[in-house]
Amino acid sequence: MPEPSHLGSDGNARMVDVSEKKATFREAVARGTITLGRNAAKALENDEVPKGDVYAAARIAAITAVKRTWEVIPLCHPVTIGGVELELRKEGVAVRVTCRVTGVERTGYEMEALNGVTTALLTIYDMTKSLDRGMTIGEVRLLKKSGGKSGEYTWQK
Numbered sequence: 001m002p003e004p005s006h007l008g009s010d011g012n013a014r015m016v017d018v019s020e021k022k023a024t025f026r027e028a029v030a031r032g033t034i035t036l037g038r039n040a041a042k043a044l045e046n047d048e049v050p051k052g053d054v055y056a057a058a059r060i061a062a063i064t065a066v067k068r069t070w071e072v073i074p075l076c077h078p079v080t081i082g083g084v085e086l087e088l089r090k091e092g093v094a095v096r097v098t099c100r101v102t103g104v105e106r107t108g109y110e111m112e113a114l115n116g117v118t119t120a121l122l123t124i125y126d127m128t129k130s131l132d133r134g135m136t137i138g139e140v141r142l143l144k145k146s147g148g149k150s151g152e153y154t155w156q157k
Contacts, residue, residue, distance in 0.1 A: 026147030037132030065119035
């Protein structure tokens with residue numbers, strides 16, 4: 001069995017050395033969902049959430065999280081972010097968040113996209129929790145990634 005990439009021969013955690021890898025265009029797309037309670041869903045639909053614009057707050061929080069992923073995930077590399085796109089779509093009593101991160105780097109953007117989605121979902125919770133604390137966050141997953149040595153990945157249902 002090969003040695004885990006984030007453990008050195010001494011068994012200690014280490015950051016993988018990517019300095020020899022070629023910088024290539026890379027993309028990662030992640031998605032997650034928050035299921036709101038009826039009160040929160042109605043307030044969001046009617047633009048009556050007391051804390052303000054839920055979608056704007058979630059977008060800014062997600063973009064900030066993407067850019068700072070390396071600060072909260074211990075073995076992530078700081079990477080240059082080329083672009084971040086967010087889609088927040090209300091579907092009944094749920095909001096589905098999709099985050100796409102792109103750029104040219106030596107390592108991929110999977111963690112950045114996942115962090116962006118999760119932070120957007122947590123921000124929606126925070127913005128609406130006074131209306132209903134019984135929300136559920138779930139189905140956070142990587143939908144696709146491209147670039148780099150491992151190539152393409154697309155989630156299959």
